[in-house]
Amino acid sequence: MVFKKKTKKEQTVEARRRRRDEARPTNVREAIDSNQWVATGLMVALTLAIVLICFVGRSPTGPRVLPGQTARIRVTAEIPFTYTSQIQTNRLIEQRKLQIGPYYQINPDVFQSFSQRIDQLETGIKEELLPELQELPAEDRKLAIDTFTQQFNQLTGMGVSSEDITLLIDRCTPEQLTRYLNEGKLILRDILRDGIYQPSLLQPSTTNADGIVSYEIIERAQGTRLQSEEDAGRLLRINLAGLDADTGLSRALYRIFSKGLRPNLEYDEKRTSERKEAAAAKVQPVVIKFAAGDVLTEPGTKLTAEQVEALNAYRQALSKSERMIWGFNLTLAEQTGLTFILILATMIYIQVAMPEFRRSNRRILLTALILLVNLVLIRIVNMIGDLDFLSRSPTIQATVTYLAPVAFAGIVLSMLIGARAAVMVSLLISALFGMMEGNSMEAFLISMLSSLAGIHYCRDIRLRAKVVKAGAMAGVAVAVGALFFGLMDDLSTRTLIQQAVAACLVGVLTGMLAIGVLPLLEHTFRFTTDITLLEMTDFNHPLLRKLQIEAPGTYHHSLMVANLSERAALEIGVNPLLCRATCLFHDIGKIAKPEYFVENQQDGYNPHDDRNPTMSALIIKNHVKEGAEMAREAKLPAVFLDVIRQHHGTTLIKFFYNKALNQKQQPSLPLGGGSNPPMPDPTEIDESSFRYDGPRPRSKEATIIFFADAIEAASRSLKKVTPQNVEDLVNAIINERIEDGQLDESPLTLQEISRIRDSFIFTILNMLHSRVEYPKMAKKEAPRRDSHTQPPIPPRDAKTDPAKSAFV
Template identity: 30%
Template sequence: MKKLFEKLKTFNTTLVFILTLIILGVSIFLFTLSNVYTETYEIERFSNASETIRSPITIEDTRETERRQREAIQSVDDRYVISQEVTQERLDYVGELFDAIETVDETSIDEENIDEFEEEETDPEDIEFERSSSDKLIDLKQLLSEHLTDALSDDDLLSLIQMSENEKEISYELLTTTLREIFNEGIRRDDIEEAQELLNQRLQYSNLDDSIQEALDSVGQFAIDENSFFSLEDTMEAEREAIENVEPAMIRAGEVIVREGQTISNEIYDQLALVGLLSNDRNVFPLIGLFVMSLLLTGLLAYGMAIYFDIKNKDSKHLFAIAVIFVVTLGIMKFISYFTTDENQLYFLMPIATSSLLLKILYNEKMTLMFSVVFSIIATIIFNGEIPGSLNLEAGIYLLFAQLSSMIALIAIKDRMTIFKTVLATGVVNILVILTFIFLSYESYQLRDIFLHSGYGFIGAIVSGILTIGVLPFFESVLGILSDTKLLTLSSPNHPLLRKILTEAPGTYHHSVMVANLSEAACESIGANGLLARVASYYHDLGKTKHPHYFIENQMGIKNPHDYLSPKQSATIILSHPYDGARILREHKLPSEIIDIAEQHHGTTLVKYFYYKQKEIDEHVKENDYRYPGPKPQTKESAVISICDSVEAAVRSMDTPSKDKIDELINSIIHDRLIDGQFDDSALTFKELNKIKLTISETLNGIYHTRIKYPSEDYAKEEL
């Protein structure tokens, strides 16, 4: 595997980057294809369904809706309007009759008879007039309208004329009250006989004489007439309301249209055709939409990786790692989606935090944020229950919070327990998000469901931590990607190579620790990898252990061996230490980033001391013979370490380092390296160099700060 990646290193990084984007885009398309693409069927009417078929979309069955509307219209009764004018007109006829009867009775007593009775002191009301009923009938008929005289017989009129005053009042009240009640109910043309029968029944319940009842019945039969008339406007309004109250016949996405073994009726066949399960035409558009979505998400990833991912200084293995994380994450999502239902929301178990943890550990926070958003968008499609056109926003929101919480909680890796602490925090966030969904839902959840789904969220977080710790060695060893956890392991003082430096070259070990402190602070000030700079600084002078006493920091209590060598021999030993160190690092299979820094930390600089010493002997000496073979620093971390290495060694050689001297020394070293072109391949900017100067100065002045000079014992005695 490693040999394969060594070969891939020689590939054009841009080409590999493009291939990686193609893999990401194709993965998005393929993993979400079944969630938007609908399978079609070749089915004949009245055959038996070979499987249960569900609707892929939500659509209105217009034919069924129209049928329901027709039924609703047919169920609407005709609307009638009661005419108050007709009612009052018919009641006025009754009033006219009784008024006429009252008038006839009053005029039956003439004025002459009244004078005669007054002389005899007789009350006229106690006198029975012998005027014939026929005369009264004649007078009454003269007072009544033609409609009444035509409708009522003479016998009926005579019965009414002969009523007493009490009977008149009772009859009038009974007849008008009954008629008003019947009219208020509304009398249609077909209901006249029924209304007349009702009036007859009411009259029969009275205590009046039969003749009077018959007369009143005749009056009522005449008075009863149609007063309720059909209203086209009201009927149409009622039909409109009935249509509006009909709910559309909807076929919901995921709804079973036909079950396995069920006969395909005409209605079912029409529904299958309506939702597009019998035709391939409709399936083209979801594919186009999915293709566009894949392009958009791939474009977002391309933009983010181009900005937040240092492509030039990353080889193919880093791009391969991104592709592996992406494809595996989508694969796990797809696998879980096959077992997810509305009742059992297994996406809460999704160990999505693994991807965010790996991306942050292997790369950076901005890359993690970008991929978190993309994963969440894809999750809304994958967990849609394979219902085209629908999105599971709940799944997307849940997975987004799970990723963001793990990314934020993982501040700095000190050991592998840090990952477990991070996933515990993620588990708490997962539970809170799940409870939020439950409490916002209108559905009633049982306590068992609350604990079950919350448990899913917490288990998903714990599994994420286990997977992260289990997968990291694959990226660190097999793919050779340097992670923070790997760097922390390499920084342990118990590492064999660090112990080798400590025991064989203690001065070099102390120098490396000082360079590590300076490099880490300087790298963090410009946004470079401070942890990588620290650990690489520990190993950058490992090659000095081959000839430790030929380096001044290890010459404690011995004469300088270079005094017995020629400048050429001394220079050969000095110039070889970066490559001796790189060779030892390769033998111990340390990460390539640390090996590269060990080789590059001197770049192609000149060993000035021995060069000028040889020049005193031979003016024709070649400068290239006294320069390091290189290469020059290729990364910001390597360039910073090269500066800090030279500055620390130079400051340590000062007798009385002061702030001004230190600043002048830093400026001089950086200026010489710039003039010599040592930073040409490192991508350092002048602004970053100024930050590096300031940080190194502050750190060194903190170490070599001015101390108070305490008075000597003799001076103190003199003061006394």
């Protein structure tokens, strides 16, 4: 910086400006930025809020585990606890159900349908076959019997043989036939009444734990034996042999009645289920008790479902025990101490590496809010996973850790404040998340990996759809981490797929949530993202359209200033899009009176010729206030209002100030050819009346625009554009404003100012590059020619060829 001793008058003016700049804030937003006590109180409240959100009512039983996973630590019960084992209770219920035999019913239709066919056989023999045989000769009897048998089989489907029919006719009288058939039906009825089962259709549940087939048949006589078709066939043969019939006839009867031996037992699913449910209802829940000091898990062992259930019960028991005395016990005290250490380390890092962050209470408040919101979301997910009916679900327990939106804060803060603040908060959230998951290094690493992925894909993001992509990539990072640790724990493929899908889905939802809260945060905390800045560069914005129509010269000037500022911002590593967008709007106040600004004046008329210097200076200064008011009415982001107010700083409007001094020295000099009103004594001219109201530029971007605005306007007055003239112009303006103290509140360094100056010189030379002056051609009389002659073609060279001269 360049310093010089100021006169008493200049010191008075400076003191007046300083008092105005340091005036008491008039709204809440300015109070947030000005009250330094807010930061200290915020840090204390932040620590208490984190402890309340993350640890009060949450048990430290280590990370969530799944059956089949390898235990990495020994977990010992610190308190005695009792719980009802749902797993062992269900196992006991299943054992009791297996002891209940299935219910079967005897289907009476099997015997009834066969009995009707036997009656049809008896009727057919007596009424059709016997009368027919009496009229036929002996040699035709066999044909008649075969014909009858075939017709009967086609009608009933029994499949009796003609030989058996012949035996019944030859060896029985009609009365004997009736008696034998009736006795056969009785024997078959008794056999079918006991039930015949089909082994291939027997329910597997009929085999109990001892390997014995158990069953129960409704309305079946007690003391009888369940039989197969083979057993029933032997019993039928024995009973038919007991009839007073010869052996041949007995065998014929057996062959006929054996057609009716079919399985007639049907499984009654409804009654079986009712019986099993009744037995299950009588089972008492299995209660498991653990004493203090009992080991729940050993490192290196595969966890069983019972151990996982015991760990979940232990977690809930600890949670209930910690709710006493506002939830403050030894474990919570340790977690509170660790949280204080984390907050203290974060404050030290901010003090050392991020001083600009520390000076902005607005940034601190926004960061704290996003941090707490992210922790609340994580805690809600964990509380849902700890619900009784969900804690017993292996699927929920396998995925609940990966349902936490850990990358939310990193994505939002990287767009609103910057990557460094986002990484800092992500590290803090990851550490707290690891502590919430029982000091799990896995949870910490996965959370940090996800946050870094989201921050990486939020760099230079200018489309809202890209925010969803950043969230999706954060979810992919979680999925990769889950896959890595899942393979180490020998988790099943199904579990790994569930975790990956859940992580990716939550990542997309995190990006969508970030898009939803960004506009609200931008408006409340006066931050502007590149997404909004890019939207503001649309030339169809109503203010820009109005500027283009009513003040075209100012519009062109704004475009040139935007080009100058954008390149300079790139040179020193600040936001070029912010410079470009705000430059387009920095002079919108000139729309109110565009004719009073030289770039919009036409036909040589200057309305300032009819005004005294003080009034002209007031009109010129007023475009800053008008611009700020227009920006406020159009609801432009706060950074646009800041640039509009600061782009002239408190610089002196030299032209009208010098004009006023000259008029004081020559009071009779007329203005615009007329007479001027009497002016006060020159010694009474107040320099502050000819200075902009400020404030002076307070950010690097505003300072760049502050310089670019003046340099672009001054460059138009250069009579001859040469590198030396441009360099002298840029140096003069920069040095003059430094000496005037306009950079006293700017964070720019001398090295950055030097680079900005070089950028301005380069850009100005390219904007105002010279052109070849073409000589005027003397008019010549056109030669006469007829329709048969062609005009001469001039030779092409670099001086006359438009295709070549266009690039000169």
